[in-house]
Amino acid sequence: MTIWIPELSENGPRYRALAHAIERAIDDGELAPGDKLPPQRRLADALGVTVGTVTRAYALVEQSGRVSAQVGSGTYVHRQEAVSAFADVIGMSHDGLVDLGMSLPPPHPERQATLGRLMSEISAEPATLEQTINYPLDDTMAVHRQHYADWLGQQGLTVDPKELLITQGGMNGIALALSALLSPNDRLAAEALSYPGVISAARQQSLKMVAVPFDDEGIDVAALAIRHERTPFRALYVMPEHHNPTTVQLSEKRREALVALARERDFWLIEDGVMHLPQKARGTPLYQLAPERTIFLFSVAKILGGGLRSGIMRAPVGLLEQLRISLRNQCWAPPALMAEIAGRWLASNDADRLLSWQFEELEARQAMVREALGDFDITMRRGGFYAWLVLPGEHRAARLVETLEQEGVRVAPAEAFCVGSTAAPQAIRICLSAAPDRAALSQALNIIVSALSRNAPPGWQTV
Ligand SMILES: Cc1ncc(COP(=O)(O)O)c(C=O)c1O
Structure with missing residues (x-):
């Protein structure tokens, strides 16, 4: 009987390539679902490993949720029911709505599998259980902290x-x-479109926000200098690698100019690195250019x-x-159990x-977006979650968002990201990572293209 033999073209450890x-x-x-993977010894002989x-390769695939080992029988590819049950669990297509509004990593059943494994590992360790049930202390x-530092390194x-x-x-890091850094009525500067969480936190702490223009090289440092002269601010919140929502990246030249300005005018930099990009897609972090005045934020939310x-601030x-002290006042400390799970995972x-x-x-997924929306004004960043779409012609973002929602797709309008009185551009953020799978993304993209291809609705009629 012939067996299925894969081609191992990938470099690196053989088990991982397999x-x-x-x-x-x-x-x-x-x-196909229900297929049995080849007996391990026969596959090993055929591949010369x-x-x-x-065994290690099969275990890895099992962790990813695609196969399951049945004692005495072999390892089988999961049947389709398992996959759709998973789509239900992640709850994105219950009502047929493809939700591309939230900033979520692409779903993968491995998350559940790994979380389950880590929880059982921890539950079998009395010393760890004891440590996580008690109030966490700094030491x-x-x-x-070491796990985070090692992984980030x-x-x-x-x-x-x-x-x-x-x-x-x-x-939590932002708050x-x-x-x-700031007291009520102090000013916080940010790009004119920014992460809604920072806008909301600033409002709650009675801070005044200063909106700074940006272009395709990131924040406009010359405009920032003028804003500072007119209305001095104590800190700037910025997303240098992957601006939410537009995906713009701060150029190296601007990073240097920004750091020089921060030193000259003496303001703090809050560098948000939550949207984690591959190393080759990133620039020099601000906290490395100006360690004395930069707070860097990272979290596992977009990966695990x-x-x-769970996250860190540097x-x-x-x-x-x-x-x-601020952390202690809020909650004493983050839950040790969560830090333990995130740390072990990393x-x-x-x-x-x-x-x-x-x-x-x-x-x-980005290739699918390019294919579907390539004729429109769309920007994405390698390794990023979003497509930023500037609407053509007379389309209005608020109207389009409403139409799309009625037709089964949720996206975020530019309005949600406006700092202060910034006028919202007619644009939407499509979070392409949030679709439960590629089929759902394809369905959503078809709906978006079709809505954009229709004539823009007539504007307001008034006398
Ligand atoms: C730019 C940015 N910063 C911070 C956060 C919040 O991160 P967390 O979910 O870890 O609180 C988000 C969440 O979407 C984000 O997009």
């Missing part, structure tokens, strides 16, 4: 664990930074999952005590594997 080849074969339909290599969190984001504070995610509520050591290969899959998936 796991990826099997995953690809399943995703492409070469291996050890049985151990095949008990040292191990988590591998990603080219070198940080000293002594400069880190574990947070409950990026939003802590604002409360530590937002429900873990700050100059002199500011850490103030940030710790320390294992699983996070990296998930991230590589995610980048590949995003590339494929």
Whole structure:
């Protein structure tokens, strides 16, 4: 009997190349639901690798949720029901609506599998359970800071664990930074379109926001200098790698100019790195250019999952005590259990594997967007979640968002990101990563193209 033999074209460890080849074969339909994977020894012989290599590869594919091992029988590709049940669990297509409004990583069943494994691992360790049930102390969190520092270091984001504070995610980092650096009525500058979370947090802390123009090289530093002269601000919140919502990246020249201005005028930089891009798609982090005045924020929300509520903030050591006090006042400390899970996840290969899959998936989804919307004014960034679409002709974002929602697709209008009295451009953010799968994305894109191709509705008629 002949057996299915994959081609191992990928470099790196053989078990990983084999796991990826099997995953690809399943995703492409070469291996169908219910198919049995070849017996391990036979596949090992055919590929000229050890049985151990095949066992590890099969275990990795099982963790991804695509196959399951049945004792004494073999390993089988999951049947379709498992996949659609998963789409239901992630809750994005219950009512037929494809929700591309939220900033979510592409769904993958491996998240559930890994979370389950880590929870059972922890539940079998009395010392860890004891540590996570008690109030976390700063030194008990040292191990988590180290996990974060190690992982970020591998990603080219070198940080000293002594400069880190574990947070409950990026939003918590933003709130802590604002409360530590600014007092009510102080001014916070930001790009004229910015992350809605920072706009809301600033409002709640009674801060005044200063909207700064930006172009396709990022924030306009000359305009920022003029704004500072007119209305001095204490801090600037900025997303240098992947601006939410427009995907713009701050050029290296502007980064240097920005840091020079911050030093000259003495303001703080709050650098939001929550939208994590591959190293080759990133520039020099601001916290490396101006460590003495930059708070860098990172969270696992866009890689592992937002429900873990775990992240870090990196700050100059002199500011850490103030940030710790703010954190203590809010919640004493982030839950140690969540930091433990996120830390272990980052320390294992699983996070990296998930991230590589995610980048590949995003590339494929971006190609679909280019194919469908290539004739429109659309921007995306490699490894990013969003497509920013400036609407053609007389289309109005608010109207289009409403129409799309009625037709089964949710997207975010530019209006949601406006800082202060910034006039909203006629544009929408499409979060292409949030679709439960490529088929749903394709369906949503068809609906968007069809809505854009129709004539824009007549404008207001008044006398
Ligand atoms: C730019 C940016 N910063 C921060 C956050 C919040 O991160 P977290 O979910 O970790 O609180 C988000 C969430 O979408 C974001 O897009």
